[in-house]
Amino acid sequence: xxxxxxxxxxxxxxxxxxxxxxxxxxxxxxxxxxxxxxxxxxxxxxxxxxxxxxxxxxxxxxxxxxxxxxxxxxxxxxxxxxxxxxxxxxxxxxxxxxxxxxxxxxxxxxxxxxxxxxxxxxxxxxxxxxxxxxxxxxxxxxxxxxxxxxxxxxxxxxxxxxxxxxxxxxxxxxxxxxxxxxxxxxxxxxxxxxxxxxxxxxxxxxxxxxxxxxxxxxxx
Amino acid sequence: xxxxxxxxxxxxxxxxxxxxxxxxxxxxxxxxxxxxxxxxxxxxxxxxxxxxxxxxxxxxxxxxxxxxxxxxxxxxxxxxxxxxxxxxxxxxxxxxxxxxxxxxxxxxxxxxxxxxxxxxxxxxxxxxxxxxxxxxxxxxxxxxxxxxxxxxxxxxxxxxxxxxxxxxxxxxxxxxxxxxxxxxxxxxxxxxxxxxxxxxxxxxxxxxxxxxxxxxxxxxxxxxxxxxxxxxxxxxxxxxxxxxxxxxxxxxxxxxxxxxxxxxxxxxxxxxxxxxxxxxxxxxxxxxxxxxxxxxxxxxxxxxxxxxxxxxxxxxxxxxxxxxxxxxxxxxxxxxxxxxxxxxxxxxxxxxxxxxxxxxxxxxxxxxxxxxxxxxxxxxxxxxxxxxxxxxxxxxxxxxxxxxxxxxxxxxxxxxxxxxxxxxxxxxxxxxxxxxxxxxxxxxxxxxxxxxxxxxxxxxxxxxxxxxxxxxxxxxxxxxxxxxxxxxxxxxxxxxxxxxxxxxxxxxxxxxxxxxxxxxxxxxxxxxxxxxxxxxxxxxxxxxxxxxxxxxxxxxxxxxxxxxxxxx
Numbered sequence: 001x002x003x004x005x006x007x008x009x010x011x012x013x014x015x016x017x018x019x020x021x022x023x024x025x026x027x028x029x030x031x032x033x034x035x036x037x038x039x040x041x042x043x044x045x046x047x048x049x050x051x052x053x054x055x056x057x058x059x060x061x062x063x064x065x066x067x068x069x070x071x072x073x074x075x076x077x078x079x080x081x082x083x084x085x086x087x088x089x090x091x092x093x094x095x096x097x098x099x100x101x102x103x104x105x106x107x108x109x110x111x112x113x114x115x116x117x118x119x120x121x122x123x124x125x126x127x128x129x130x131x132x133x134x135x136x137x138x139x140x141x142x143x144x145x146x147x148x149x150x151x152x153x154x155x156x157x158x159x160x161x162x163x164x165x166x167x168x169x170x171x172x173x174x175x176x177x178x179x180x181x182x183x184x185x186x187x188x189x190x191x192x193x194x195x196x197x198x199x200x201x202x203x204x205x206x207x208x209x210x211x212x213x214x215x216x217x218x219x220x
Numbered sequence: 221x222x223x224x225x226x227x228x229x230x231x232x233x234x235x236x237x238x239x240x241x242x243x244x245x246x247x248x249x250x251x252x253x254x255x256x257x258x259x260x261x262x263x264x265x266x267x268x269x270x271x272x273x274x275x276x277x278x279x280x281x282x283x284x285x286x287x288x289x290x291x292x293x294x295x296x297x298x299x300x301x302x303x304x305x306x307x308x309x310x311x312x313x314x315x316x317x318x319x320x321x322x323x324x325x326x327x328x329x330x331x332x333x334x335x336x337x338x339x340x341x342x343x344x345x346x347x348x349x350x351x352x353x354x355x356x357x358x359x360x361x362x363x364x365x366x367x368x369x370x371x372x373x374x375x376x377x378x379x380x381x382x383x384x385x386x387x388x389x390x391x392x393x394x395x396x397x398x399x400x401x402x403x404x405x406x407x408x409x410x411x412x413x414x415x416x417x418x419x420x421x422x423x424x425x426x427x428x429x430x431x432x433x434x435x436x437x438x439x440x441x442x443x444x445x446x447x448x449x450x451x452x453x454x455x456x457x458x459x460x461x462x463x464x465x466x467x468x469x470x471x472x473x474x475x476x477x478x479x480x481x482x483x484x485x486x487x488x489x490x491x492x493x494x495x496x497x498x499x500x501x502x503x504x505x506x507x508x509x510x511x512x513x514x515x516x517x518x519x520x521x522x523x524x525x526x527x528x529x530x531x532x533x534x535x536x537x538x539x540x541x542x543x544x545x546x547x548x549x550x551x552x553x554x555x556x557x558x559x560x561x562x563x564x565x566x567x568x569x570x571x572x573x574x575x576x577x578x579x580x581x582x583x584x585x586x587x588x589x590x591x592x593x594x595x596x597x598x599x600x601x602x603x604x605x606x607x608x609x610x611x612x613x614x615x616x617x618x619x620x621x622x623x624x625x626x627x628x629x630x631x632x633x634x635x636x637x638x639x640x641x642x643x644x645x646x647x648x649x650x651x652x653x654x655x656x657x658x659x660x661x662x663x664x665x666x667x668x669x670x671x672x673x674x675x676x677x678x679x680x681x682x683x684x685x686x687x688x689x690x691x692x693x694x695x696x697x698x699x700x701x702x703x704x705x706x707x708x709x710x711x712x713x714x715x716x717x718x719x720x721x722x723x724x725x726x727x728x729x730x731x732x733x734x735x736x737x738x739x740x741x742x743x744x745x746x747x748x749x750x751x752x753x754x755x756x757x758x759x760x761x762x763x764x765x766x767x768x769x770x771x772x773x774x775x776x777x778x779x780x781x782x783x784x785x786x787x788x
Contacts, residue, residue, distance in 0.1 A: 034734075034749045034750060035749060035750070035752070035758075036734075036735070036736060036749065036750040036751055036752035036753075037752070037758070039731065039735060042729070042730070042731055043729075043730040043731040043734040043735065043749075043750050044531050044729060044730035044731070047530060047531065047534060047730065048529070048530040048531055051530045052530065091775075095779060095782075096778055096779060096782035097782065097786075098782070098783065098786050140537065141533065141534050141537050142533055142537065143523075143533075143536060143537050145537065145540060152747070153747050154746065154747030157747055157749065158747075158754070158757065161754075161757060161761070162757070162761075165761040165764055165765065168765060169764055169765065169768045172765070172768045172769055172772060173768060173771075173772060176772035176775070176776065179776065180779075
């Protein structure tokens, strides 16, 4: 097993990640303004920006879901017990003792098991909660209120707000964990350039060299 | 109106200066100060005359537009006169308009009587008690100046005689027509109607046309005994409003008259405070299909905002819960004429040298002085550009009538009250003017009484200033039992606001309501974003965010400490 710099985050994935980041920050800022937490932006402008940002994000998500399934990338998010305890133990104890991160990225698993589970939860619980409630809210705003008479806009807004708070908590933890490696920059860089250190088996190396030109960074 | 108050102190100062030239500079300065102070003295006007100021404003005559009617009434031989009374003119009208009388005799302007279709209550001016002058019943001599008939001087008026219909008050267009009390009031009261030029009956008869705002406004702009006293959104400003006061009635806007919106046929037209249409979802109908409703939606539809923006779409969904008036009439009593918000009858009857007087201490936006005290009525509080009161309203008004018993210990009594809630799809959030009064009630029966206000006798309040006598006479006249004991009770009345629609740029902004302490902050029982009402969720959210931040900061701090120790 040898370490190679390989393209773990494809161009679409990076574009998805950063546009999603910008949109989520926009949505959090305008969303909490609509909720009445502060009045740094007028209520009307907040509603307008929030609505458009949400629509753009929904489109990006539609592409992302399509991409995940057609490329097989969804397998990265499958939960696994392998190394789970080791990684959890590292964050609880090892990290204070100066131990190295026990997880090595592989071509088939670019996230550590804790990370993969967190992302999976975000994808199948928090995001659906926010977009189902958000679409319902939008439909009510667009004059389809009777569809949701059985639940009412109050509970829909409640679910939406709870999900938004969960996303904010995720972002806090997500950004903090970027500091746990060698440096903050080291952790952010792969999502910018796409390349990260990955251990490749001989078979993977042979396959990538033969069939996936450009995935292995030349000169390393 | 302009008052020339006797500048007594000023004359004194001048005389003093004349005699003491040597002190000129010092005294001139003192004199100026004194004169300035003196001129801001309470503005007292002796007498109890009521309508002098409003008469001036009635005479707003604008150049007439060329009529496209197929009949020129001025040329009809039936209208050439001579006429010597109103009923003679009416007879002439009804000779040609031979169904108009039967039509009009069903109209509230004639019957002063209304049976509410939902509550079954017997309402109308002939029976109701309000918290302004209280009751028209028994005071027809004065109040029936705004009855569209001739010579109604008591409740026993003959409502079946169509010759007594007053066609002219609604249809004449010269502006010279007027009505006077149908019975004699107290001497002091009657002076206000003296010295008017005689009505040229033929001239007013020949001038008839569709009612203009001058016709409607003569009564409806002066409800409650003065300009804009009662409604708050109906004032003499509407005779010729600037566009920012009323986009519909302004010449610079649509130039509508009252009957442009209050449409109808057969002398029945749309618009009633007793039974309002607050949820007109029918919209505009097809071209050539006039709808007999006076709702905003009947012209603008229930989706009036442009759907080219998120806010426009969002505003269109607001029409399910919020009345158009709520956002588009941002304030009551705009344009310089104030409305009354408080009437305190307790101070009624104070005299100066045995004579009634008025104290005009409120100067409204247009410069006119309004009476803050009248001997015959008590103390008034005014407001202009007033923020409305907002409430869920289903359109149906319930009234405290002469027959309604109440518990005076339970705080202010609602003269009219209404239901409505977020959960009722036919309710809307509606703007109201709330009128507060302190007025007499029958202490033994816990009811509102009829008072005998107007009359040339020893019991009429206006002239004798005695509540006890006025109530006793008012109740006796109408055969209603009176306990003999009276007191004061606080009351509220609620006036739905529909007029004086502002230009769209002056409509409320989203954050007028969607904010902490916004205009709808007091409305409960439903979700509305931006108010910060879900304190539990906000607290849990805040704790979760702080907990997570604390967690990562703690984790980070421990890492730093551990790193430092390893280095040491």
